[in-house]
Amino acid sequence: MTAGRKLAEEEFLGNDPADRARFFLGKLLISRTPEGRVSGLICETEAYGGAEDKACHAYGNRKTPRTRMLFCPGGVAYVYFCYGMHHLLNFVTGPEGIPQAVLIRGIWIREGHALVRERRGMVPEREWANGPAKVCEALGLDLGHNGLSLRGESIWVEDLGLVVPEKQVVRTPRIGVRYAEEWAEKPLRFVWDPQA
Numbered sequence: 312m313t314a315g316r317k318l319a320e321e322e323f324l325g326n327d328p329a330d331r332a333r334f335f336l337g338k339l340l341i342s343r344t345p346e347g348r349v350s351g352l353i354c355e356t357e358a359y360g361g362a363e364d365k366a367c368h369a370y371g372n373r374k375t376p377r378t379r380m381l382f383c384p385g386g387v388a389y390v391y392f393c394y395g396m397h398h399l400l401n402f403v404t405g406p407e408g409i410p411q412a413v414l415i416r417g418i419w420i421r422e423g424h425a426l427v428r429e430r431r432g433m434v435p436e437r438e439w440a441n442g443p444a445k446v447c448e449a450l451g452l453d454l455g456h457n458g459l460s461l462r463g464e465s466i467w468v469e470d471l472g473l474v475v476p477e478k479q480v481v482r483t484p485r486i487g488v489r490y491a492e493e494w495a496e497k498p499l500r501f502v503w504d505p506q507a
Contacts, residue, residue, distance in 0.1 A: 315339055315469030317467055318461070319462075320386050320462060322334070322470075323386035323404055324405070325411075326406070327360070328358035328412065328413055331358065331402070331404040331411075332356040332358035335353050335356050335402065335468070336475045336501055336503045337353065337471075337473040338352070338353050338469065339352055339421065339469040339471055340415065341468070341469065342456075342466045343466075344451040344465070349420065349427055350420075350421050351420045351422075351446075351449070352473070353468075354417045355416035355417030355500070356501045357501070358413055358501075359401070359411065359412045359499075360410075364494055381405075381411070382409070383407065384403075386402075386462060387459065387461060388402065388458065388459050388461055388466060389412050389457065389458075390447070397447070399443045399444060399447060400415045400446060400447050400456075401413060401415065402468075414443055416442065417443075417446065417502075418446055420440055427449045430448055430449060430451065452466065478507060481501070481507055482500065483500045484500060485499050486500065
């Protein structure tokens with residue numbers, strides 16, 4: 312597969328996590344583990360932004376051992392364990408001290424098919440990475456990746472020069488955040504749908 316340009320540090324930074332969530336669509340997410348290399352085009356994201364976002368783990372500037380990564384400058388991975396079962400990957404996107412992140416909800420596998428098939432078992436290929444926990448499983452990501460640079464050698468993001476047309480981007484409310492009151496209905500989920 313043709314190599315792209317590794318994203319620059321400033322491309323992870325922004326004052327608006329929704330802008331970054333849209334920006335990451337079509338970018339190539341790559342992980343390298345002892346088992347091998349896997350990559351996939353990012354096709355679904357969700358924005359989580361700032362202390363006022365009631366769905367954000369750092370709502371109200373809540374600083375805990377788990378959320379401390381959200382307060383780092385953009386460009387690091389925030390990986391957390393959900394429901395005692397699943398790992399989820401976020402890209403931290405805020406300036407230092409401002410908790411903002413983009414949840415990577417889905418990728419289309421482009422490289423490492425045999426390894427992903429081994430990791431994901433007997434599920435059909437279309438379901439290999441069509442959910443945030445599946446993304447981490449396909450890429451071999453866990454809590455050991457929390458805090459790593461998204462420009463490093465274990466996990467990084469490349470720009471292949473793909474332009475996702477606006478007409479193919481579907482915006483919806485985020486999934487699984489009904490508890491977030493008025494924030495539950497904000498259109499902060501971005502889906503790349505070539506059929507749209």
